[in-house]
Amino acid sequence: xxxxxxxLSSIGQKLLLATSGLxxxxxxxxPHMGGNIxxxxxxxxxxxYAMHLHQLVPVVIxxxxxxxxxxxxxxxxxxxxxxxxxxxxxxxxxxxxxxxRSLAAKLMPVSGGMIFIFIIKHLLDFTFKAKEQVDMHGHMxxxxxxxxxxxxxxxVHVIFYVLFMVAVGLHLSHALQSSLQTYGLYxxxxxxxxxxVSMLVAIAMASTFAIIPIIAxxx
Amino acid sequence: xxNTINLTLKxxxxxxxxxxxxxxxxxNDVDTDASFLEMLDVVNEELTIKGVExxxxxxxxxxxxxxxxxxxxxxKTHGSHERTTLCQLHMRKFKDGETxxxxxxxAHPFKVLKDLIVDRSGLDAIITAGGYVxxxxxxxxxxxxxxxxxADAEAAMDAAECIGCGAxxxxxxxxxxxxxxxxxxxQYALLPQGHPERTERVKNMVNMMDALGFGNCSNEYxxxxxxxxxxxxxNIARLNREFIKANLKKA
Numbered sequence: 001x002x003x004x005x006x007x008l009s010s011i012g013q014k015l016l017l018a019t020s021g022l023x024x025x026x027x028x029x030x031p032h033m034g035g036n037i038x039x040x041x042x043x044x045x046x047x048x049y050a051m052h053l054h055q056l057v058p059v060v061i062x063x064x065x066x067x068x069x070x071x072x073x074x075x076x077x078x079x080x081x082x083x084x085x086x087x088x089x090x091x092x093x094x095x096x097x098x099x100x101r102s103l104a105a106k107l108m109p110v111s112g113g114m115i116f117i118f119i120i121k122h123l124l125d126f127t128f129k130a131k132e133q134v135d136m137h138g139h140m141x142x143x144x145x146x147x148x149x150x151x152x153x154x155x156v157h158v159i160f161y162v163l164f165m166v167a168v169g170l171h172l173s174h175a176l177q178s179s180l181q182t183y184g185l186y187x188x189x190x191x192x193x194x195x196x197v198s199m200l201v202a203i204a205m206a207s208t209f210a211i212i213p214i215i216a217x218x219x
Numbered sequence: 220x221x222n223t224i225n226l227t228l229k230x231x232x233x234x235x236x237x238x239x240x241x242x243x244x245x246x247n248d249v250d251t252d253a254s255f256l257e258m259l260d261v262v263n264e265e266l267t268i269k270g271v272e273x274x275x276x277x278x279x280x281x282x283x284x285x286x287x288x289x290x291x292x293x294x295k296t297h298g299s300h301e302r303t304t305l306c307q308l309h310m311r312k313f314k315d316g317e318t319x320x321x322x323x324x325x326a327h328p329f330k331v332l333k334d335l336i337v338d339r340s341g342l343d344a345i346i347t348a349g350g351y352v353x354x355x356x357x358x359x360x361x362x363x364x365x366x367x368x369x370a371d372a373e374a375a376m377d378a379a380e381c382i383g384c385g386a387x388x389x390x391x392x393x394x395x396x397x398x399x400x401x402x403x404x405x406q407y408a409l410l411p412q413g414h415p416e417r418t419e420r421v422k423n424m425v426n427m428m429d430a431l432g433f434g435n436c437s438n439e440y441x442x443x444x445x446x447x448x449x450x451x452x453x454n455i456a457r458l459n460r461e462f463i464k465a466n467l468k469k470a
Contacts, residue, residue: 009425010395010435011462081435088327088394088434093231093241094294094320098444101392105439178438184460186453189440 010084011182013077018179020074025172028067033205036212043145047134051141075116082109100189104174114167121160125151152216161213169206173199221252224315228262230274231322233331241320251311255298256281256288258310275334283307283447286382289389290335291322296386296445304384304447324389328396328432339385341431342399346383348427349420350403352412371409378405380448390445393434398442400428401458402450408461418468421461 006012038049053060104111126147134143152158176198181187187194226246233239246262253261256278263273279287283304290305292298297305299312313319321335329337381402388396404421407413413420436455443452 006466009462010397010429010433011425011459012466014435014437015463081437085393085395085434085437088432089392090325090327090329090394092291092294092325093322094229094291098295098300098390098441100441100444101439105437106392108437174438181438181452181456182459184456184463186456187438189443189452 008080013081014182016073017077017081018182020070020077021175022179023070024067024074025176027063029205033208036209039145039148039212040215043134043143046145046148047136047141047143050144051136054142071116071119075112078109078112102174104170105178107170108174111167111171114164115171118164118167125157148212149216149219152213155217158213158217162210165206165210168209169202172202172205176201221250222311223248223250224310224313224317225249226258226313226316227318229318229320230334231331232274232334233323234333239331241322249310251309253310254281254306255292255308255310256306275336277336278306281306284382286384289324289384289386289447291320291324291389293320296324296389297384297447300444302447302449304382324385326385326388326391326394326433328394329385329388337385339383341433342383342385342388342396344431345396345400345424345427346403349416349423350407351416352407353415354412365411367410375406375409378402378409378450378454381406381446381450382448384447386445386447387442387450388433390441391434391436392439392441393437395436395442396428396431396433397436397455397458398446398450398452400424401454404461405454405457408457417461418465421458421465425458425462 007016035049035053039046126144129147131142131144131147133140134146135141152161177187177192177195180194185194226249228244228246229241230244231239232242244262244266246258249258249261256276259274259276266273276290277287279285281288283306286304288305289297292305297303298308323329323331323335323337324339328341329339332338379402381399383399385399387398388394391397404424407420408417438452438455440452443450
């Protein structure tokens with residue numbers, strides 16, 4: 001009998017998926033959203049936020065390393081789970097089962113893949129890009145506000161970003177509640193408040209992210 | 220007074236080492252008071268007279284307690300989602316003139332043996348891996364030496380209602396046996412009698428489940444809808460907790 005180690009057993013894999021996902025959610029997605037909101041308050045606020053963030057180099061690098069580890073674990077385990085599940089399920093010929101399975105749950109591999117593509121594009125758009133300098137009360141700083149504004153003058157970019165935020169919302173709405181069930185916290189099938197909160201948080205976060213390119217386009 | 224209905228059945232026919240296919244049969248004048256299996260019995264009688272090999276399907280108690288029967292009827296395990304086994308599903312649930320697709324439980328570890336019969340011995344192997352308790356021989360112990368809270372006894376009995384029919388595996392988009400394994404782990408984890416092997420049980424049963432090629436649970440809860448005994452996903456959460464606890468103990 002093939003004996004998987006604890007972490008590669010079916011429940012172990014999902015614990016790793018849940019943990020790496022929650023780390024990215026708590027340590028990256030939420031702070032990132034907080035930063036994005038500052039964009040709405042204009043160039044002064046947003047550029048100053050970016051400048052102060054870069055002064056915290058050890059923290060930024062620490063989080064970047066943590067994110068790299070988390071995304072690697074998340075993708076590796078995600079692939080393993082999806083492939084194993086494909087193999088374990090046999091195709092039915094008569095399709096008409098219950099509607100219990102949510103669209104978000106069904107699309108987890110698709111939305112996950114979309115998020116990966118998005119991250120690459122997003123890094124190319126803003127992180128690995130030469131930034132203009134701007135005068136911030138005497139010292140020079142990166143004009144990230146201007147960069148974001150310039151990027152989203154192109155409606156194609158705006159549509160791309162908004163579309164991919166739908167994937168983020170779908171992924172989160174299943175992920176948040178499902179990860180808790182994996183940790184052993186009972187999420188009931190019907191009338192679960194945690195399921196509802198999970199969906200509301202997902203919608204709120206995806207819309208907050210999606211509103212930035214739209215506002216930048218209008219400004 | 221019972222009514223009769225006419226149905227068109229598209230039934231999965233498959234012999235060993237052969238690709239399966241759907242064959243269409245007419246089921247005429249079906250008594251609406253008959254159970255689904257009784258309807259198949261009548262169809263088989265007619266097929267036998269015509270010289271066609273009867274449809275093979277598994278059945279035993281026909282009282283909804285043994286876990287033998289079960290096929291997908293129009294994609295639904297046991298033909299309905301109303302907490303009933305196929306043998307306890309009555310033909311009054313169907314409409315005159317309906318066409319029903321009847322196929323075996325689908326999951327990679329459930330090989331089709333013949334027609335609607337699949338090999339569910341994987342579930343037995345999971346039980347063998349840890350679904351038991353050690354008992355001392357000798358006289359039956361005095362019942363009140365091991366008091367059990369009413370709520371725990373109830374929850375253990377709810378889990379023990381599982382008849383091991385495999386509907387959860389067939390309903391799962393991932394072919395996972397988590398609900399089955401969760402029910403078996405839960406019924407022992409909740410009672411003091413199950414505690415001596417508690418740590419090893421959950422590890423061994425999950426290991427066996429994985430080794431047999433059952434899929435991973437992605438918390439989509441199709442299993443709980445399909446379960447004829449209403450086993451709740453609460454048990455899956457408990458299985459996850461048992462697994463975490465068992466592995467923390469080792470560390």
